[in-house]
């Protein structure tokens with residue numbers, strides 16, 4: 001079926017996109033299990049009145065394999081104890097599907113983890129294009145003092161699998177504040193995936 005072309009206008013500061021077909025947002029209280037310090041999380045939810053901490057506006061033309069979903073993510077600045085505000089993170093349900101992120105405003109990191117537990121960090125500032133290759137678990141982190149806004153695009157049939165992070169009790173590393181910047185520390189609850197888990201993730205694609 002022939003589709004009509006679409007133009008969507010991205011607001012690089014407010015983080016929205018005109019013409020979006022979907023929108024979703026997460027409040028701080030939705031994200032308690034992401035952070036090491038549960039008490040600090042509970043206290044901050046009460047202190048701030050449970051704000052929306054990230055919002056996604058996207059355009060989804062359908063779920064055809066050759067098609068493309070795209071949109072904007074806006075993330076608030078902030079920290080739970082030493083940890084910066086972050087997204088839940090996922091691997092694509094069709095794990096060989098990639099993604100690109102394009103920085104619009106603010107200062108962030110993309111934290112990526114391979115199935116066998118290697119961490120990679122890409123720093124995002126305006127005009128940074130980050131390529132998330134197939135098979136990498138990915139999450140965004142706002143390490144700045146202002147909103148972080150990014151544009152993203154990924155194949156329409158990718159899907160998001162959030163369980164992979166739940167099953168390993170988070171990602172291998174946590175990004176914590178360090179002086180004016182950040183550093184990686186070990187997530188002491190992390191349960192590495194077994195060689196069988198890794199093989200199962202890749203088996204449909206090799």
Ligand SMILES: O=P(O)(O)OC[C@H]1O[C@H](O)[C@H](O)[C@@H](O)[C@@H]1O
Nearest residue numbers: 056072073087088089090152160
């Ligand atoms: O899906 P989350 O891990 O909550 O992250 C929030 C959003 O981040 C990116 O923008 C992805 O491309 C979106 O598909 C995702 O929904």
Ligand SMILES: [Fe+2]
Nearest residue numbers: 090099138154
């Ligand atoms: Fe993704």
